Amino acid sequence: MADVAKLAGVSGQTVSRVVNGNDRVTAETRLKVETAMKQLGYRANIAARALATGRFGTIGVVMFNLSAIGNVRILEAVVSGAQARGYSVSVAVVDAPTEQDVRAAVRGLTDRAVDGVIVIEARVLDTPHLQLLEEVPLVIADSRAAHRHPTFGMDEAAGTRAVVDHLLGLGHATVHHIAGPAGSNPAQRRRAAWQRQLKRSGRAIPPAAVGDWSPQSGYDAALRMLAGDGVTAVFAANDQMAAGVLRAAAELGRRVPEELSVVGFDDLDFAPFLSPPLTTVRQDLAAVGRRCLEHLVARIEGPADSAEVTSRFVRPELVVRASTAPPPA
Numbered sequence: 001m002a003d004v005a006k007l008a009g010v011s012g013q014t015v016s017r018v019v020n021g022n023d024r025v026t027a028e029t030r031l032k033v034e035t036a037m038k039q040l041g042y043r044a045n046i047a048a049r050a051l052a053t054g055r056f057g058t059i060g061v062v063m064f065n066l067s068a069i070g071n072v073r074i075l076e077a078v079v080s081g082a083q084a085r086g087y088s089v090s091v092a093v094v095d096a097p098t099e100q101d102v103r104a105a106v107r108g109l110t111d112r113a114v115d116g117v118i119v120i121e122a123r124v125l126d127t128p129h130l131q132l133l134e135e136v137p138l139v140i141a142d143s144r145a146a147h148r149h150p151t152f153g154m155d156e157a158a159g160t161r162a163v164v165d166h167l168l169g170l171g172h173a174t175v176h177h178i179a180g181p182a183g184s185n186p187a188q189r190r191r192a193a194w195q196r197q198l199k200r201s202g203r204a205i206p207p208a209a210v211g212d213w214s215p216q217s218g219y220d221a222a223l224r225m226l227a228g229d230g231v232t233a234v235f236a237a238n239d240q241m242a243a244g245v246l247r248a249a250a251e252l253g254r255r256v257p258e259e260l261s262v263v264g265f266d267d268l269d270f271a272p273f274l275s276p277p278l279t280t281v282r283q284d285l286a287a288v289g290r291r292c293l294e295h296l297v298a299r300i301e302g303p304a305d306s307a308e309v310t311s312r313f314v315r316p317e318l319v320v321r322a323s324t325a326p327p328p329a
Contacts, residue, residue: 001042008036059296060114060136061091062105064121069268070186070285071120074141077289078118085297090114116296121185137299139292143189143313150299152291152312156186159281159316160193163235163263166279166318168201171326172233172261177208178221178245180237184213190237190265211241218244226252232260232327239264239271239280246274246323257325267319276322283316 001019005012010029017025018033025033036042059082063071079089092105109117116137143153167175177194180187191208198205209225211217218241225231226248236242242264246256254260256276264271267282291312 003040004033004036004042007040008032056113056115057086058088058090058114059293060109060117061089062094062109062117062119063091064094066093068121069266070283073285074120074289074292077286078293081290081293082297085293087115087297115300118292118296137296139296139299141288141292143186150295152288152295153314154283154285154288155313155315156189157193157196159265159283159318160190160235161197162316162318163265163281164194164197164201166320167233167235167261167263167324168203170233170261170324173230173327174198174203174206175233175235176206176225176231178218178225178234178236178241179208179210180241181212182210187237194235211237211244213238213240215240215244215247217241219248220244222248223252226254226260233263233324234260235263235265237265239266239268239278242278242280242323243270243274246276246278257323259328261324261327263324271319272321274323279321279324280319281316282319284314287314 001012001015005015008015008029010033014025014029015033018030018037059078061075061078063075065071066075075091082089090109092109094101094105114136116139118139118141120141138149140149140151141153142151143156144151164175175194175198177191179191182188194208195205209221211221218236221241222234222245225234234242234245236245242262245262249256249260249262256262262278264278264280265283267280271278271280291314
């Protein structure tokens with residue numbers, strides 16, 4: 001670093017600021033330092049920096065199910081924001097909520113020396129191995145408020161209430177529901193909010209069907225559900241299952257939305273291109289990831305209050321398209 005400073009004609013502190021991405025350096029000075037670094041083949045010694053600063057420049061992420069769209073959107077926002085702040089990201093994926101898998105993932109993460117951890121979907125918090133994570137700042141991406149750690153998530157109950165109120169407001173007597181799998185926390189929250197809102201509105205609560213998030217499961221559930229009379233509105237717990245409902249309705253000759261209203265959840269890229277375009281709940285999961293990261297970096301780089309409990313939720317938006325309408329007269 002001293003050689004770089006001498007060649008660039010600046011102080012060692014200025015070189016340090018450039019290396020660490022500090023904004024308090026002019027563009028001209030930054031270019032001089034970067035040119036000298038390139039000419040000398042200088043690379044920051046991460047181990048030495050960690051000894052000097054007490055930080056490793058790495059953020060850990062623990063998550064279940066890397067294929068889940070919601071989890072991936074949060075992770076993408078965390079990675080993008082971390083890179084912009086000069087941090088790398090180390091991901092530990094827990095394949096199943098078993099003691100062995102959680103222990104292996106958490107231990108692998110802490111062994112790689114991280115400055116803080118973001119837990120996506122907090123089933124991992126129910127295991128005794130969380131204590132391995134609590135040695136560093138911890139932030140949670142989850143939609144449950146019952147955590148003693150800073151928590152950021154989507155207000156899924158608000159999104160579900162908006163769906164039920166929308167369909168009842170159109171004149172439907174009640175709303176049928178195709179829920180996600182029983183082991184899914186988001187599925188449980190959406191199902192519970194659907195039941196509460198129907199009860200609050202004084203409407204009958206039909207038995208919920210259960211799918212596995214796939215279009216096939218939504219299709220199969222809808223074939224059974226639509227075989228009976230009186231079904232005029234179906235709320236599927238995600239857009240993929242709602243797509244299956246639309247296919248089943250077409251095969252059964254149930255016109256959407258003239259005879260059947262269909263609503264999904266997530267507002268995935270294909271939702272506006274279904275036939276008809278799908279009414280659904282838009283979740284800004286990238287905002288959840290950004291808030292988690294911003295809060296964690298603030299705790300890493302500044303004084304942290306270990307007793308702090310924060311619960312902040314992003315409100316989703318009901319996007320009304322052509323798949324919903326008043327029921328038949």
